[in-house]
Amino acid sequence: MAKYKRGRQSFVLEQPPVITHWASVAGKKESEGPLAHTFDLTSQDTYFGQKTWEQGEKQMQKLALAKLAEKAGMKTRDFDIVFSGDLLNQCIGSSFTLRNMGVPHLGLYGACSTMAESLLLASMTVGGGFADKVVAMTSSHFASSERQYRFPLGYGGQRTPTAQWTVTGSGATLVCSEGKGPKVTACTVGTVTDLGIKDANNMGAAMAPAAFETIRAHFDDLHTAPEDFDLIVTGDLGQLGKEMLLELARREGVSLGGKLTDCGTLVFDNTVQDVHAGGSGCGCSAITLCGELLGKLSTGKLKKILFCGTGALLSPTSTQQGLPIPGVCHAVCITGGR
Amino acid sequence: MAKYKRGRQSFVLEQPPVITHWASVAGKKESEGPLAHTFDLTSQDTYFGQKTWEQGEKQMQKLALAKLAEKAGMKTRDFDIVFSGDLLNQCIGSSFTLRNMGVPHLGLYGACSTMAESLLLASMTVGGGFADKVVAMTSSHFASSERQYRFPLGYGGQRTPTAQWTVTGSGATLVCSEGKGPKVTACTVGTVTDLGIKDANNMGAAMAPAAFETIRAHFDDLHTAPEDFDLIVTGDLGQLGKEMLLELARREGVSLGGKLTDCGTLVFDNTVQDVHAGGSGCGCSAITLCGELLGKLSTGKLKKILFCGTGALLSPTSTQQGLPIPGVCHAVCITGGR
Numbered sequence: 001m002a003k004y005k006r007g008r009q010s011f012v013l014e015q016p017p018v019i020t021h022w023a024s025v026a027g028k029k030e031s032e033g034p035l036a037h038t039f040d041l042t043s044q045d046t047y048f049g050q051k052t053w054e055q056g057e058k059q060m061q062k063l064a065l066a067k068l069a070e071k072a073g074m075k076t077r078d079f080d081i082v083f084s085g086d087l088l089n090q091c092i093g094s095s096f097t098l099r100n101m102g103v104p105h106l107g108l109y110g111a112c113s114t115m116a117e118s119l120l121l122a123s124m125t126v127g128g129g130f131a132d133k134v135v136a137m138t139s140s141h142f143a144s145s146e147r148q149y150r151f152p153l154g155y156g157g158q159r160t161p162t163a164q165w166t167v168t169g170s171g172a173t174l175v176c177s178e179g180k181g182p183k184v185t186a187c188t189v190g191t192v193t194d195l196g197i198k199d200a201n202n203m204g205a206a207m208a209p210a211a212f213e214t215i216r217a218h219f220d221d222l223h224t225a226p227e228d229f230d231l232i233v234t235g236d237l238g239q240l241g242k243e244m245l246l247e248l249a250r251r252e253g254v255s256l257g258g259k260l261t262d263c264g265t266l267v268f269d270n271t272v273q274d275v276h277a278g279g280s281g282c283g284c285s286a287i288t289l290c291g292e293l294l295g296k297l298s299t300g301k302l303k304k305i306l307f308c309g310t311g312a313l314l315s316p317t318s319t320q321q322g323l324p325i326p327g328v329c330h331a332v333c334i335t336g337g338r
Numbered sequence: 339m340a341k342y343k344r345g346r347q348s349f350v351l352e353q354p355p356v357i358t359h360w361a362s363v364a365g366k367k368e369s370e371g372p373l374a375h376t377f378d379l380t381s382q383d384t385y386f387g388q389k390t391w392e393q394g395e396k397q398m399q400k401l402a403l404a405k406l407a408e409k410a411g412m413k414t415r416d417f418d419i420v421f422s423g424d425l426l427n428q429c430i431g432s433s434f435t436l437r438n439m440g441v442p443h444l445g446l447y448g449a450c451s452t453m454a455e456s457l458l459l460a461s462m463t464v465g466g467g468f469a470d471k472v473v474a475m476t477s478s479h480f481a482s483s484e485r486q487y488r489f490p491l492g493y494g495g496q497r498t499p500t501a502q503w504t505v506t507g508s509g510a511t512l513v514c515s516e517g518k519g520p521k522v523t524a525c526t527v528g529t530v531t532d533l534g535i536k537d538a539n540n541m542g543a544a545m546a547p548a549a550f551e552t553i554r555a556h557f558d559d560l561h562t563a564p565e566d567f568d569l570i571v572t573g574d575l576g577q578l579g580k581e582m583l584l585e586l587a588r589r590e591g592v593s594l595g596g597k598l599t600d601c602g603t604l605v606f607d608n609t610v611q612d613v614h615a616g617g618s619g620c621g622c623s624a625i626t627l628c629g630e631l632l633g634k635l636s637t638g639k640l641k642k643i644l645f646c647g648t649g650a651l652l653s654p655t656s657t658q659q660g661l662p663i664p665g666v667c668h669a670v671c672i673t674g675g676r
Contacts, residue, residue, distance in 0.1 A: 001515040002470035005418065009442045011468040052659055080343065081527055088653065089427045091447045095530055095651035099664045104347045104527035106455060107651070107666070109429045109447040117444060121459070128466025130349040132340035148655075177339040189419055189442035192433055313433035313445070315426065317486075321390055326437045328445070 004127075007221025009188050009214075016183035017126040017175045019119075019334070022290040023067035025060045027142070027168025030287065033268045038291030039169075040067050046143055046168065054088055057141040060170035060283075061086075061097035064137060064290075068172045072133075079103050079174075080131035083118040085110060086139050086282055087166075089148060093139050112207075112236050113190070114138040115171060115286040116309025116330040122175040123184040123332070132177050139170035140281030149200070149316060162202040164238045164280035167267055171286030173294070182297040186333040188218040192313060194326040200319045204241020204264070204277055207310040210327030211237060212248040215308060218331045219254070226257030230302045233293065234329070235285035235310040238264040238278030263288035285309050297336040307332045342465075345559025347526050347552075354521035355464040357457075357672070358514045360628040361405035363398045365480070365506030368625065371606045376629030377507075378405050384481055384506065392426055395479040398508035398621075399424075399435035402475060402628075406510045410471075417441050417512075418469035421456040423448060424477050424620055425504075427486060431477050450545075450574050451528070452476040453509060453624040454647025454668040460513040461522040461670070470515050477508035478619030487538070487654060500540040502576045502618035505605055509624030511632070520635040524671040526556040530651060532664040538657045542579020542602070542615055545648040548665030549575060550586040553646060556669045557592070564595030568640045571631065572667070573623035573648040576602040576616030601626035623647050635674040645670045 004011045024039045031042035041063055048059035061084070069076045085108035086093035098105045110117035118136035125134050143153055145166040151157040175184070193210040211234050219225055226232060237245055242262045249256050263285040264278035289307060296302040309332075314325040342349045362377045369380035379401055386397035399422065407414045423446035424431035436443045448455035456474035463469050481491055483504040489495040513522070531548040549572050557563055564570060575583060580600045587594050601623045602616035627645060634640040647670075652663040 001467075002418070002464070003467040005467070005469050054655055054659065055661075080340070085447055087428075089655060090425075090449065090651065090653035092651070092653045092656045094447075095664050095666070096656065096661070098530040099532050100530065102529050105530050105666065106459065106527060106668075107447040107449075109423055109432075109445040111428065111445075121444065124466060124468055125462065126340070128462060128468065129339075129341040129343070130462055130466065131343050189444060191440050192436040192438065192443050194437050313428065313430070315428035315430045317392055317427060318430045318434065321392065323393075323434070326433050328433070328443065330444075 009217045010186060010221035012186045013123055013127040013184055016185045017123045017177060018179045018181045018183050019173050019294060020176045020179035020181045021068055021072040021174040022294045023064050023071060023172050024287040024290040025063045025170045026287050030167060030169050033273060035267055035292050038295055053141055053144040054092060057093040057139050057144050058096040061093055061137060061139045064170040064172040068174055072174050077102050079135050080133045081106060081125060082135040082137060083108055083121045084137040085114045087145055111311030111313050112282050113309035113311030113328050113330050114282045115289055116307055116332050119173060119332050120187040120330050126175050126177050134175045135172055137172035138282040138286050140166050140283035142166045142168045145281060159276055160201040162240055162277050164203060164264060164277045165275035166281035167279045167283040169283035169287035171290030173290060182294055182334050182336055184332055185335055186222055188214055188331040190214040190329040192326045192328050194324050196324045198324050200314060203280055203312045204238040205244050206312045206325035207237055207327040208241045208244040208248060210329040211245050211308055211310050214329040214331050216254055226255060226259045229259055229304050229306050231261055231305045232256060232259045233305055234262045234308045236264040236280040237262045237310055238280060240277045297334060300336055303336045305334050307334055347555045348524060348559035350524045351461055351465040351522055354523045355461045355513045355515060356517045356519045356521050357511050357632060358517035358519045359406055359410040359512040360632045361402050361409060361510050362625040362628040363401045363508045364625050368505055368507050371611060373605055373630050376633055391479055391482040392430060395431040395477050395482050396434040399431055399475060399477045402508040402510040406512055410512050415440050417473050418471045419444060420473040420475060421446055421459050422475040423452045425483055449649030449651050450620050451647035451649030451666055451668050452620045453627055454645055454670050457511060457670050458525040458668050464513050464515050472513045473510055475510035476620040476624050478504050478621035480504045480506045483619060497614060498539040500578055500615050502541060502602060502615045503613035504619035505617045505621040507621035507625035509628030511628060520632055520672050520674055522670055523673055524560055526552055526669040528552040528667040530664045530666050532662050534662045536662050538652060541618055541650045542576040543582050544650045544663035545665035546575055546579045546582035546586060548667040549583050549646055549648050552667040552669050554592055564593060564597045567597055567642050567644050569599055569643045570594060570597045571643055572600045572646045574602040574618040575600045575648055576618060578615045635672060638674050641674045643672050645672055
């Protein structure tokens with residue numbers, strides 16, 4: 001009876017929703033990296049004019065949403081639904097962004113997979129005919145994340161070699177039933193996968209098994225293969241996680257055909273920016289998608305990608321209680337088009 | 339182009355998804371309350387056999403999901419998608435429940451509105467033909483909530499008269515395209531609404547404006563009125579929040595026609611259970627829906643209700659930073675049927 005369901009975990013969009021517009025906001029370090037030219041707005045002020053980092057993160061989402069509306073020639077009030085979430089406890093980055101804005105909001109928690117999760121749900125909402133101008137949005141902030149998940153920055157803790165650098169940035173996409181732009185043609189919902197990694201400074205390793213599981217499910221469910229894609233892009237596995245994903249795929253006899261890349265390895269230049277294992281955070285895949293990737297899809301430089309948001313579903317409490325780090329990955333197939 | 343969208347915030351389900359089964363798990367205090375006879379499982383052990391309250395909360399969700407599968411004559415692996423979330427930082431109650439279970443999972447954060455939010459999204463997923471056996475689930479736990487949002491229980495803090503008692507419980511519903519049971523016919527997505535309440539011990543007051551906004555939007559968007567419903571049920575406004583909602587409605591000239599009730603006033607007997615302003619938490623509306631309400635809808639004692647999950651989108655950080663408490667409310671219209 002579920003006519004768009006395919007296989008175990010996937011569904012297709014028979015009338016593919018269009019990503020008509022996108023916007024990105026990035027911080028100082030990101031604006032010094034290789035993707036600097038692709039961001040709509042950047043700031044040298046880590047507080048984005050606010051009193052706290054948490055409110056600064058909210059401000060990034062506000063700026064991204066306003067820029068998205070401007071690019072679309074709309075008012076923010078005209079958005080039908082905003083799907084969003086972030087890494088802060090109780091997702092206050094997202095809820096304070098939408099406070100008294102009069103825009104219907106559905107809050108998500110998918111950790112760093114949120115860009116893919118929100119895009120998947122926005123596509124489902126538009127594809128199903130339930131709303132027409134739906135936003136998928138997320139953010140992360142280096143300083144608010146470090147304080148919450150690890151140590152306050154003032155403590156000056158030494159970062160381990162496997163640590164990744166949380167991206168300060170926010171990305172937002174507008175998904176519509178009609179218009180010009182890249183299209184969402186199919187999605188795969190991930191399962192919570194955990195091979196027992198307990199090191200909260202090695203998120204890439206914790207998320208790699210989930211990424212593998214979802215990519216394999218996408219191929220199996222939709223009878224597709226790496227050669228059908230220009231790129232398979234994971235969210236924030238970083239250098240180590242990406243290598244682990246390649247190793248997992250090799251062991252399981254799944255070829256990724258040299259198509260794999262990871263936003264965590266694209267967003268910073270590790271030869272000069274010293275980010276250890278790469279970028280991470282919801283903002284990592286968000287600002288890479290809402291600039292570099294959608295840009296190239298819209299001009300035809302990329303024809304088809306599998307965008308795989310990866311999330312580590314830990315909390316400081318679960319880590320302190322000695323529990324491993326479950327991972328999740330949601331995949332969205334996006335095809336190019338003007 | 340969005341053929342099921344109605345008005346500003348609502349959509350209809352033209353082929354209404356069916357809530358074929360539901361399950362609830364409740365704690366000690368809840369099992370001594372007026373709804374005790376409606377719960378599937380109860381426990382006198384606040385840890386539910388686990389080492390920590392957080393893991394106890396996870397265990398409740400595991401029990402609810404297993405009971406749901408058992409009632410539906412399925413295996414948990416047969417569920418297509420589980421939409422779930424909870425109040426714990428980074429929603430670890432939900433993600434650890436689904437760890438390595440092989441079930442596709444989409445994580446939500448809607449605070450105490452999560453039962454309605456998950457049911458809304460499950461209905462959209464099934465109604466749109468993207469999946470067929472979709473679970474909507476949530477939980478809350480008095481002890482894990484108090485520790486995280488207020489004080490550790492061992493501190494013995496005095497509760498204020500406006501404080502509510504977080505329900506220890508979990509509820510899960512199975513939404514299918516076919517079968518027997520109550521049906522979801524329409525939904526309204528809430529906006530984040532905040533009238534400036536800053537008292538983290540008065541959540542009912544913080545959420546009442548959002549509840550009013552969503553109920554009014556539902557009436558306006560779908561050209562319906564209180565007399566079309568047997569009950570309008572808010573999630574966890576408690577006694578004070580319910581009174582404030584009635585007052586707001588009166589001032590704005592909206593009649594609630596004597597149809598309003600609140601799960602926070604149903605789940606405990608305040609004359610003997612000393613819960614101050616009533617019950618609260620994701621589990622409050624979840625165990626009331628997945629027992630009392632769906633039970634009466636399935637036997638025809640209730641014909642049509644508007645189930646309005648209410649959430650306070652604060653975090654301890656936002657409160658400590660002096661910010662007000664934004665609220666949200668999502669509404670799901672459920673009609674009775676065998």
